[in-house]
Amino acid sequence: MNLNAAILGYGAYVPIYRIRTEEIARVWHGGGAGPNRMKAIASYDEDILTMSYESASQALSMANYPKIQAILVGSESKPYAVKPTGSILSDILGYNSTLGVDLEFACKAGTEAMQLISGMVSAGTIDYGLAIGADTAQGRPADELEFTAGSGAGAIVLGRPNGREVAKIKHSVSYVTDTPDFWRRPHDQYPMHLGRFTGEPAYFTHTTTSVKMLFSETGMKPSDFKYAIFHQPNPRFPVEVGKRLGFTDEQLRPALLNDDIGNTYSANTIIALAKVLDMADTGDMIMLASFGSGAGSDAFVIEVNSRDDDDGYVPFSERLRNYREVDYATYARWRGKILK
Amino acid sequence: MNVIPIAYWRNRKVYTRMIGTKCKDCGAEFFPPVRVCKKCGSRNLEEKEMPKNGSLLAYTKLSEPAQEFKEYAPIYLGLIRLDNGVNVISMIADADEEKLKAGARVQATVRKWTEDGKGGLVYYGYKFRVLQ
Amino acid sequence: MSRVFISSASALPVSEYWTKSLADLMTDVASKAIDAANGVKIDKIIVGNMMSGYANHQEHLGALLASSLGMRGVEAMKVEAACGSGGAAVHEGYLSVKSGEYENVLVVGVEKMKDMDTPKTTKALAMAESSDFTQAVGASFISLNALLMRLYMNSYNVEEELMDYFPVIAHKNAVTSPHAQYRKAVTVEDVKRSQVIADPIRLLSSAPSGDGAAAVVLSAKEGPVEILSSEIATNDLIVAQREEPLRFLATEFAFKRAMQKSGINVQDIDFMEVHDAFPVVASLALEAMGISKRGKAPQDAADGRFNMGSELPILTFGGLKARGHPVGATGAYQIAEAFMQLAGTAGQNQVKGAKLGLTHNVGGVDTTAVIHVLRRVE
Known part of the structure; x- marks a missing residue:
């Protein structure tokens, strides 16, 4: 489909904590490593709502807080099976006159949000929307997915092209x-x-x-x-x-x-x-x-197009360099892998 | 239930957006919100969002928190002076004791406060983290 | 208006009463006090208690005690001001007698905490501060005091070790205190080595929880001890909202009024029961009352100013720290202890020649301060 949409702001958030796949392999396989070196893991007090908030705050700041009319959150690790993340986030961000919707399609729910909002702004049914993809993905302990299933959130503020779009x-x-x-x-x-x-x-x-x-x-x-x-x-x-x-x-x-x-x-x-x-x-x-x-x-x-950086803007790659490693026990505790 | 869901709902803007009050008569700002100005006694107040940046005055590492926070122990609490001079007590996110020095610059974010058991509500609110 | 005397006092050892209920504790201690007052007819019962609803699923303590004592018909009620409940109950009893409406008033402070586990106790204590804005953010009562202690140490450049002299004084006095929970001396080294609970507060620098009850019979008829003044004042409920967190304004207000109304000089006070829930609380209270200069109370404690036999003994039966802190009962324990000192029945803990005593009981972090000035009736 042809689209007439623009990225007005974007944000990316990855928790500060990492676990090495060597550490996971040490616990379950007696050595070795996964296909990747590390994965990002959310702290005990983070979930897709808090990470979405972090990434959305960056995106909205870059876009200068336009009047958002749709918030679509794509995730497979929602805090509630029934109760929309989109409405919680709308409330926290201070946008209540908005659509607040959760989407799920394994790893592509975030780009679905992007595509849907791009369609809405292109069609002129809304002026501005916020598309988010966020997950605290979990692999079953000892399963090969455990090496890679990580945590993070990305957010895009979308509108129509205005000459100052990103x-x-x-x-x-x-x-x-x-x-x-x-x-x-x-x-x-x-x-x-x-x-x-x-x-x-x-x-x-x-x-x-x-x-x-x-x-x-x-x-x-x-x-x-x-x-x-x-x-x-x-x-x-x-x-x-x-x-x-x-x-x-x-x-x-x-x-x-x-x-x-x-x-x-x-x-x-x-x-x-x-x-x-x-x-x-x-x-x-x-x-x-x-x-x-x-x-x-x-x-x-x-x-x-172009991007006017705030004075305080720190590029994502630079933020990524600041991380703390945790061991498997901490990871297991934080991510609910210990039976209580 | 360790948290009262309806009380949380009532206060959610205070918890997540840090909405306090400002006295329309003397200009004093308060967080959490007050109904009567503590400076001049006026009842003429308006909502005011607090600045999200401040400085750490003191912190404590709490090993035995109340039951709704027990599974997260130890939790770190800070006494923070916001940039408008208002003091707030808050949990500290991603706490690193090395960096919890008096005077450290801190910034508010939103984190999970607690979950009411397996099937209960998830409660979110402000926490401050030390700026790098 | 009547003058107000204390006819008798009794205090149960602070302990873990696994086999006794809240009603049992109140009834036992009240019976002793009434007997010691020669079985006077009680016109009114006031119970001081903080957390019976949450801890014991029991409210309506006034009627519970009256009924348990077989006093059908007598007026009875509960008074609550967090950890200051006991002191506040005595205050209400004082006003009742002073008004001339009542001849003999029984005041009981009681708390039964040990039916709860630690996280539940922590929650119960946190209820002294804002549910919406302090408990919600994870701040327990001890953590508020820890933040205050850190601020105190930073502001006045005081080492943690110096703060530890308050528990040392408390425990020393508790060794010979018949109703103390921990009758064992500790050293500064012991305090320093004990487990951290809310940094920098340690196990041995925080008052323990316990079950306990204390009772006094107040009377318009002359007795061994007279209450010269009874004052309550309050401070901002939310500690973070105080402009000067290191000033105990409630204590300042209550103390000032108590001095004015009793017409005594501070220098004439022979001993003080200070609310030593934590060393920083004892320090800020002594400073608020002008006993120590700001930032200097820990040094005064280390210098021995507050030891038995010195200028101003404090915590004469072990204070909150060693006698124990059954929260809503504590204020009543302090009055019972002051009674014993002034009636000359303090045994090995007797402050020689004690004529004037002061009790300082606090609810919250100096949120409510209750001060009583008592004198020996010659």
Whole structure:
């Protein structure tokens, strides 16, 4: 779909705490490590509401607090099964005359929020909206997902292009099928998955299909883009899928984050977008493709305009350098893995 | 139930946005909100959002908190002077004792205060963290 | 208006009374006091208590005690002012007799805390401060005092060790105190080595919880001790909202009025029962009453100014720290102790020649201060 939407502000939040995958492997496998070096973990007093608040505060500050009419929160780790995160967040942010909605689609709920609000502002049904992807993803102890399932939140303030926008969202497509690579039933704490089935039939098929759809609808090709952002369930997949589609290391590398923070699920591609927007220049084109198990992929064409930094703005990559490592016991306590 | 849900709901703007009061007659600011000005006795007050930045005056590490905070022990509490001169007592987020010095600059964020058991409500509110 | 005398006093050892109920404790101590007052006819009962509703699921303590004592028909009620409940109950009894409406008033302070576990006790104590704005943010009662202690130490450049002399004095006096919970001396080293509860407050620098009850019979008829003044004052409920957190304004107000109304000189006071819930509370109270200069009370304590046999003995039966702090009963214990000192029945804890005594009982962090000045009737 053609879009006439603009990113007016963005924010990315990753908790200050990390656990090394070596530490997880020490406990469950007697040594070794996961595919990534570390993952970010939320403290005991953080959840997707608090992390959404953090990232939204950054995005709203950058956008100069416009009158938000829709707040969409994408997550698979909501504090309530029934009770919207969107309304809690609306209240805390001081926007009550707004739509407040929660979305879920494994790792792509955040880009769904982005696509939906982009559509609403393009159609003129609202002037400004806030799209958020946030998760405190959990892997079952000893499961391979435990190495990568991390915590984080990304937020985008969207409106129509006004000449002072950070970037324009020009086009978006989605592709979904019923592919059961990963799921969680309502009362289960941890998800189930089919191991390597999440690779070719799920991640690679859906991502390459959506990106090819995007190319075909827009007539664009990999060399038209300065940056390419793919969902990062581990350090290897985004590079692999990018190469298959014809992107180069130079286009792919700036977005990579998995080695440092793991897979932040619904926040994954939005946080990566924030990292790329921090370094992008006017006129740069960005291709972004998310992936959500179950399965589907949203792809976007984004054109960078400019960004007026506040005096106090600290780029995401710099904030990422400040972290504290915790051991498995602390992680297990904080993330509710100890039976009480 | 260790928290009264309706009382929390009533106070949620105080808890999450730090809405206090300002005296329309003498200008004094208060947090939490007051109904009668403690400076001049006026009942003519308006809502006022507090600044989110301040300085740490003192802190304590509490090993035995009340039951609704027991599972989070130890918790750190700070006496903070906001930039408008108003004092507030708050839990400290991401506390690192090395950095909890009198005079340290702190900033408010929103964190989880407590959960009322497995099926109860989740309560959110301000906590301050030390700025890097 | 009548003058107000204390006919008798009694105090149960502060302890853990596993086999006794709240009503049992009140009834036992009240019976002793009434017997000691030669079985006078009681016109009114006032019970001082802070947390019976939360701790024991029991309110209506006035009627509970009257009924338990078999005093059908007598007026009875409960008075609450957090940890100052006992003192406030004595104050109400004082006013009742002083008004001339009542001849003999029984005042009982009681608290039964040990039916609760520690987190529940912490919650109960926190109820002295704002539920909406202090308990909600995780601040327990002890943590408020810890913040105050840290502020005190920073502001006056006082070492933690110097603050530890208050528990040392309390415990020393408690060794021979028949109703004390901890009859054991401690050293500054012991305090320093004890477990931190809310940094910088340690196990041995905080008053313990306990079960206890104390009773006095107040009378318009001359008795061994006279209450010269009974004053209550309040300070901001929320400690964070005080402009000068290191000033105990409630204590200042109550003390000033108590001095004016009793017409005595501070120098003539022979001993003081100070509300030593924590060393910083004792320090700020002594400073508010002008006994010590600001920031100097811990040094005065270390110098021995408050020891038995010196210029102004304090905590003569162990204070809150060692006699024990059954919160709502504490103020009544202090009055019972002052009675014993002034009636000359303090045994090994006797302050020689005591003629004038002062009790200082606090609810919250100097949120309510209750001060009584008592004299020996010659």
